Amino acid sequence: MDRKVEKPNVKWPKLLAILVVVLLIIAMAYQFISSPSGKALSINSDRIVISHVTKGTFEDFIPIRGRVAPAKTVFLDAVEGGRVERILVEDGVELKAGDLIVELSNASLQLSVLGNEARVAEQLNNMRSIELSLEQNRLRHKSNIIDIEYQIKLLTRQLSREQELLTTGAITQSKFDDTQDTLDWYKSQLAVTLESQASDTRMQEAQLAFLKETSERLESNLAISRQNLDNMNVRAPVDGKLSGFNVEVGQSIGRGERLGQIDTPNDFKLTAFIDEFYLGRVDIGQSATYDQYPLTISKIYPQVQNGQFEVDFKFVGEQPKGIRRGQTVQTKLTLGDASKALLIPNGAFYQDTGGNWIFVVTEDSSEAVRRPIRLGRRNNQFIEVLDGLEVGERVVTSPYTSYQDMQRLKLTVQN
Numbered sequence: 534m535d536r537k538v539e540k541p542n543v544k545w546p547k548l549l550a551i552l553v554v555v556l557l558i559i560a561m562a563y564q565f566i567s568s569p570s571g572k573a574l575s576i577n578s579d580r581i582v583i584s585h586v587t588k589g590t591f592e593d594f595i596p597i598r599g600r601v602a603p604a605k606t607v608f609l610d611a612v613e614g615g616r617v618e619r620i621l622v623e624d625g626v627e628l629k630a631g632d633l634i635v636e637l638s639n640a641s642l643q644l645s646v647l648g649n650e651a652r653v654a655e656q657l658n659n660m661r662s663i664e665l666s667l668e669q670n671r672l673r674h675k676s677n678i679i680d681i682e683y684q685i686k687l688l689t690r691q692l693s694r695e696q697e698l699l700t701t702g703a704i705t706q707s708k709f710d711d712t713q714d715t716l717d718w719y720k721s722q723l724a725v726t727l728e729s730q731a732s733d734t735r736m737q738e739a740q741l742a743f744l745k746e747t748s749e750r751l752e753s754n755l756a757i758s759r760q761n762l763d764n765m766n767v768r769a770p771v772d773g774k775l776s777g778f779n780v781e782v783g784q785s786i787g788r789g790e791r792l793g794q795i796d797t798p799n800d801f802k803l804t805a806f807i808d809e810f811y812l813g814r815v816d817i818g819q820s821a822t823y824d825q826y827p828l829t830i831s832k833i834y835p836q837v838q839n840g841q842f843e844v845d846f847k848f849v850g851e852q853p854k855g856i857r858r859g860q861t862v863q864t865k866l867t868l869g870d871a872s873k874a875l876l877i878p879n880g881a882f883y884q885d886t887g888g889n890w891i892f893v894v895t896e897d898s899s900e901a902v903r904r905p906i907r908l909g910r911r912n913n914q915f916i917e918v919l920d921g922l923e924v925g926e927r928v929v930t931s932p933y934t935s936y937q938d939m940q941r942l943k944l945t946v947q948n
Contacts, residue, residue, distance in 0.1 A: 573900075573941040581942075582931035583894055584878045586922045589915075591876060593869035595811060596913045599803035599823070599846060601860040603796035607771050609778070612764040614788040615639035617780050624778040628769040628795060634778070637765040637786060646758045653755045660744045667737045674730040681723045688716040773797050776858075801856060803828060803846040803864060809837050814868050821846055821866040826853050828864065869910070875918035879911055880930030885937055888916070892929040892942055901929050901942040 615637030622634050692712050698704045769775070778793030780786070803823070807815060821828045832845040846864065856862070882891060888908035892901035906921030922928065929942070936942065 572939045573943055574936050574939045575943040575945055576936070578898070578944040578946055580931075581929050582880060583927050584880070584930045586918065586924055586926045586928065587876050588873070588924050589876050590871050591874040591910065591915060591917050592871045592912060593910050594865050594867045594912050595807070597805045597807060597821070597864045597866050599805040599862050599864045601801050601856050601858055601862065602804050603773075603858060604800040604802045604847065605797040607773065607795045609634070609767060609770075609792040609794060611637070611767070611786045611788060611790045611792060613637070613639060613642055613761050614786050614790070615642070615765055617782050617784045617786060620780065620782060622775060622778075624775060624793070626775050627798065628773060628775055630769055630771050632769045634767045634769060634775070635780060635792065637767065639765060642762060642765070646762045649758045650755060653751045656751055657748060660748055664741065664744060667740065670733060671730075671737060674726065674733060677726050678723065678730065681719055681726060685716065685719045685723065688712060688719060692716055767792060769795060771795055771797075796858065799852075801848070801852060801858070802831070803862065804843060805846065805864065806841040806843055807866070809840050809842055811868070812837070812842055815844065815866070819867065821864050823862055823864045824853060826851070830866075874909070875922060875924065876915040877918055877922070877928055878930050879914055879916050881932040882930050883908075883911070883916065885933035891922075892933075893922070894927040894929065894944070898944060900944055903940045 616639070617635060618638045619636040620634075621636070622628065622632070628634070692709075695704055695709045695712055699706065699709050773795035776794055776796055777791075780792060786792070815830065815833065817830050817833060819830045821830070827849040828846040829849055830844050831847040834843040834845075836842065877891075888906070888911075890903055890905045893904045894901045904921060907919040909917035909919045911917065
């Protein structure tokens, strides 16, 4: 007899399988959502530098490597070129102002000076002749006036006597009239002579002033020519130490060629190059220190070369003992007042990120996550944190050269 076969009930096993799959999908989605996104790189934690964010006092200064230089330098240049005839001192000696250093010779310059002297002497002689002629003309006018006045005086007395004789009939009227006419002629001659003298005097004064000015100019030119000849003997213009002096007897020196320099003795300054990043924060008068000796910025050179600009520091008060020209020393330039701030150690990461972001280590030290931050001032030890970090957090401060485009660093420990 046939019997009906019933199908087994498989409803619950299917539901259980579906439930397991759903839970697995939910777990994977949760893990995906809760995990940081972006590129990740595994790196040994021993190969990086991990530093703590701290709170402390930020000292706004930068270290600078300065070079010792003379405070004042006077250069020795050949005013006129020539041949070295005699060397009287050696490089490095202490000189007094006026000490003879080297003698040069220049035959063409000597001939030129002699010819100039002859021409100037001739022109001066001509002007002296003109002055003499003007003086003689003045004296002639003066002599003529004296003669005319004398004649007028004689004729006046004669006319007075003839006036008396005319009343007695001792002389004729025509004789009296002749004397009167002669007197009037001399008076007219005196007026003309005086007018001529006044005109000549005005012209003579102007011409003499011109001649005097010309003579002084010629004599000044002659003095310059002689001075150029005297400059063939090179002398120390100031007291100091001779340096950079390297010439030999018989050597030809060109006009304007540098022979050496004289440095002020025991008076120094510091010259240093500063990164152009600080150009807007450096000004004349700012203070610095070298081994407890205070300095101030005395000069800022405007040219920026290779990302740096040059400044000069002068010592305030006493100068350190034992420093020498060319020596390099470590100085500290103060940029601002000290203040409380969040700090992280200054590291090579700053050059790779520009201070815009940093890798922050998670609490379990399993990875470091990229985070945007805002940094402020920095010195050679610390960088001021303005935003993005908290006290106690740990950050990676070593170079980011190999993983600048990464979002996460998976930190591993080498066994």
